[in-house]
Amino acid sequence: MDLEELDVAVDNGSIDTVLLALTDMQGRLQGKRLHGRYFMNEVVDGGSEGCNYLLAVDVDMNTVDGYEMSSWSSGYGDFVMKPDFRTLRRVPWQPATAMVLADLETTDGEPVPASPRQILQRQLARLAEHGLTAYAGTELEFVLYRDSYEEAFDKGYRDLIPANQYNVDYSLLGTARVEPLLRRIRNDMYGAGLLPESAKGECNFGQHEIAFRYADALTSADQHVIYKNGAKEIAAQEGMALTFMAKPNAREGNSCHIHFSLRNADDRSAMLGDGPGHLSVTGQRAVAGLLATMREFSLLFAPNINSYKRYQPGSFAPTALRWGVDNRTCALRMAGHGQGMRVENRVPGGDVNPYLAIAALVAGAVHGIEQQLDLEPEVTGNAYDDATAGRVPSTLREAHDLWAASAVAEQAFGAGVVAHYANMAAVELAAFDAAVTDWELRRGFERM
Structure with missing residues (x-):
């Protein structure tokens, strides 16, 4: 899909949910389910924030020590999930749902080097x-x-x-x-x-x-x-x-x-x-x-x-x-x-x-x-x-x-x-x- 198709689908109700997904260290999709109109109005341009511990936990989602980018001492802040609209698509196995994958930035707009997708891009x-x-x-x-x-x-x-x-x-x-x-x-x-x-x-x-x-x-x-x-x-x-x-x-x-x-x-x-x-x-x-x-x-x-x-x-x-x-x-x-x-x-x-x-x-x-x-x-x-x-x-x-x-x-x-x-x-x-x-x-x- 492209953004124009998504906008039409949200308007006519054939899509009401957009998954914004990142890939974590373990290769799993993590992210948010967003209402379609909110996604179009707010997330398309600005992205959406999530806790940076998503790249600093084990497979059971336990917070663990040893990561420079995310820890209790740094307060477990946010990073920004920026949609890559080349990946926008319907999700046929979920009703009225689309998905887009995200790249990660710090809240200061810098890339997150440990993000698997960005490691490959580099x-x-x-x-x-x-x-x-x-x-x-x-x-x-x-x-x-x-x-x-x-x-x-x-x-x-x-x-x-x-x-x-x-x-x-x-x-x-x-x-x-x-x-x-x-x-x-x-x-x-x-x-x-x-x-x-x-x-x-x-x-x-x-x-x-x-x-x-x-x-x-x-x-x-x-x-x-x-x-x-x-x-x-x-x-x-x-x-x-x-x-x-x-x-x-x-x-x-x-x-x-x-x-x-x-x-x-x-x-x-x-x-x-x-x-x-x-x-x-x-x-x-x-x-x-x-x-x-x-x-x-x-x-x-x-x-x-x-x-x-x-x-x-x-x-x-x-x-x-x-x-x-x-x-x-x-x-x-x-x-x-x-x-x-x-x-x-x-x-x-x-x-x-x-x-x-x-x-x-x-x-x-x-x-x-x-x-x-x-x-x-x-x-x-x-x-x-x-x-x-x-x-x-x-x-x-x-x-x-x-x-x-x-x-x-x-x-x-x-x-x-x-x-x-x-x-x-x-x-x-x-x-x-x-x-x-x-x-x-x-x-x-x-x-x-």
Whole structure:
């Protein structure tokens, strides 16, 4: 939609509510529901204020220490949510509702550097200095349950009933069992301006993936968070629950493979060429940069304790920091042909914040281009067996330490952003270290 269409819709009553949304550190939509006429009269020009603790809380919305931008000592002030009207759209799964995403400013009109959307925008601006534009597509997997979210909560998330009771990877019979929900999600997302391509079953019981058309990097990240939030809302309306967490059980985890490519000013591929893997010099340097920064940027690809449970040998979740042409054992898989050629980063899980993950890809590519890095030989066999390969960090603690000490991260993102997201990981680690888990109780309650 554009503003004129929204104004007409508010006047005729077909839209009465506008969601003004920001994306928080955890990749969730937060914000306000505004009356349509109030939005048109007051918010269009001036934005709307919200507490700056929205970028300084944990996943349970607890206020925590360690953030420079927001704290008890600074009084937990406001920032301003400024609508980006390029993102304005209808929300078909909610009655008479539209949505617009926001960028953040301080009350003095300064940008908020730790805002995930603005972190990505900053990296895209760096890339543009090289005459390049980034395109991306995210492939989110989820596990669907017959239980509602409330029932799952009351059951302590145990003994849930998966929507499928066996592996339905590519099965048309298996996916037909939940096609009413999958179809509604696809069609409602289309109504919101996204371009769904397909839905398919995956390996875990009740696991599915809905794929969408790629777009420029910022648009792709915007659509990712809208889809993720909307899919949960639609599932809840249907009395079901779905989860994007990276490893919801001992079977296959939820991945979020990110397809990434670069284009020149003429809108042609900057990665296609005559080198290894049909890569240009720019493409080779970009992929080399992705490999060189992968460990230090892992916090942006795998931001939670649970993220690292997904990395298991032979599980299609990569552990070896290698690249290969159509090789799913590598962290970076070259996919597609001709102008459609791109690199697929197989490291992120379904819990990823897309703005941060794509920003890490852009920053890695810029690093490789600026440092003119040479690309190592491709892997043609099983990269899991490569004893010389660098590895994805095995824990959030290791990823935190790599990120916090990274000179490349500080140069690319700034010391303030590095400190902000290092603190996010430190908060999660402290909470987990203090928790008594079911695993400990089962092993120790009687037998120790």
